[in-house]
Amino acid sequence: RMLHQQRFTVVLVWVAALVQSQSTDGERHDLGPPCREIKHAHLALGEEPSTSMTISFSSSECVSSNALWSRSGPPVGIVEIGTSRDKMSHSIMATQPPNQYLATLTRKVGNYTSDFFHHITVKDLKPSTRYFYQCSARTQGTGVSREQMRDEAFEAGHESNRYLKKSVHMTHGSFVTAPLPGAFHDTRGKRFKFVMMGDLGHYEKSILTMKHLDENKRLVSAIILAGDLAYSQGNHKVWDKWFDLLDQFPVFREVSLQVAAGNHDVDITEKSGEIFTAYENRFRMPAIQPAIRKPVKGGGSLTKFLSNVPYPLDYDYGNAYYGYTYGPSRHLILSSYSNFDPGSKQYTWLVDELEKVDRSITPWLIIIMHVPIYNTFEEHRHDVQHTKGREILEPLFVKHHVNIVVSGHVHAYMRTNNVAFGKVNDTGPIHIIAGDGGRQIDSPFLNAEPEEWVVTRDSTVFGYGTFEIYNSTIAEWRWIH
Structure with missing residues (x-):
């Protein structure tokens, strides 16, 4: 369907100057041999998507049989990057230690210790430019310079391993940076197309979607x-297995992966009540500030908790809610499970974001949130996040002329007309449920006849949506199934 805006706009493009590289070759660092298992690489847009990208990956604990290297701390993540596959001219070393967490597994299968999760944001990139990268991790030990890391061979056990030369020690990929804000196409004339879906999982249909x-x-x-x-x-x-599945498809090492929080991402620990542990440790979105997470008092049954997640959870910032600009579009990712009551941190941030959007630069305003506020299906109609969304969020969406709101949660597909307060209205957004990514599709309709604001609905096939922007007044939504 072609989406038409009710206004015409002037697109303003600003130009950023290239600044000095982050590489600090020649500095001395206490680093030893490379870690052997680097995996689960994925990307996320940086705070300024046209000039920055966050490269995330995991490593196991670095172990060397060579007594020369005595590990004195967690492994150090390193990214080599450049505009040529054969010449990655810049080296960026993590300035913060990697994330790692412990968890008690359910069903009496013992305790869990995660790998190390490295998140390295590369800055000062050029807009609409392809970069090639490779990432590795090293032990902390005897001091070496970055120049030595590239030019010398290191003994690790009985092998001689040149830094970042053997695939067992690194993973690699490439990406294209976002354009300057306001641009409608990249330097090759390509328009921007965003894939949107929810409820992916690691099932048979999930694999088909990823493929x-x-x-x-x-x-x-x-x-x-x-x-x-x-x-x-x-x-x-299961998180490890999910990322193992992503590793099979190069798209996740080449295209940024932006995430919103769902109820099945809460991962409450039954004894301690800790929430969103994996979600915060394994991803690094362009955060407003570090996450604030407080445990749910008394913990509780995981099954009962997930079937009716209480509102609100004490979870703000971090990967909970954030925004970014990509060309002519402003994207706001909301947390259905954080407090969005008036006066809350999320509500205050959202109002500020909506009010400062410059529609002459970013004429398209997109909202992503897990729980839909329009729902033609029986499931999740009585979730408090659904009813509060209609009460609190919809007036903001209508007032600020949000173009499209994409959700998941319900395992089905639905697209509405432009709708405001339950009536078809050109001033309101189009609402889409795209919860058919791969988990299951089993949601019965609430009524045999669809509501007046429903354009299409389906709970029989899996798929995902794409949103392609043509200009300041026309974009195209497609359901791929």
Whole structure:
């Protein structure tokens, strides 16, 4: 469907100057041999998507049989990057230690210790430019310079391993930076297309969805998941398996992966009540500030908790809610499970974001949130996040002329007309449920006849949506199934 805006705009493009590289070759660092297992690489847009990208990956504990290297701390993440596959001219070392967490697994299967999760944001990049990268991690030990890391061979056990030369020690990929704000196409004339879906999981249909994405990755600018990512059910080994699955498809090492929080991403620890542990440790979105998370008092049954997540959870900032600009579009990712009552941190931030959007630069305003506020299906109609969304968020969306609101949660697909307060109205957004990413599709309709604001609805096939922007007044939504 072609989406038409009710106004015409002037597109303003600003130009950023290239600044000095982050590389600090020659500095001395206490680093030893490379870690052997680097995996789960994925990307996320930086705070300024046209000039920065966050590269995330995991490593196991670095172990060397060579007594020369005595590990004195967690491994150090390193990214080599450049505009040529054969010449990655800049080296960026993590300035913060990697994330790692412990968890008690459910169903009496013991305790869990995660890998190390490295998140390195590369800045001072050029807009609309392809970069090639490779990432590794090293032990902390005897001091070496970055120049030595590239030019010398290191003994690790009985092997001689040149830094970042053997695939066992690194993973690699490439990406294209976002354009300058306001631009409608990249330097090659390509328009921007965003993939949007929710409730992906690691199931048979999930694999088909990922395979289709991978086959069309050159057409995709960013992938946006509207919550319920791995369906771990409290078993953090499932998160590892989910990322193992992503590793099979290069698209996730080439296209940024932006995520929203779903109920199955809460991962409450039954004894301590800790929430969103994996979600905060394994991803690094362009955060407003570090996450604030407080445990749910008394913990509780995971199954009962996930079926009716209380509102609100004490979770703000971090990966909970954030925004970014991509060309002619402003994207606001909301947390259905954080407080969005008037006066709350999320509400205050959202109002400020909506009020400062310059529609002459970013004429398209997109909202992503897990729980839909328009729902033609029986499931989740009585969730407090749904009813409060209609009460609190919809007036903001209508007032500020949000173009499209994409959700998941319900395992089905639905698209509305422009709707405001339950009536078809050109001033309101189009609401989409795209919860058919791969988990299941089993949501019965509430009524045999669809509501007046429903354009299409389906709970029989899996798929995902794409949103392609043509100009300041026309964009195209497609349901791929």
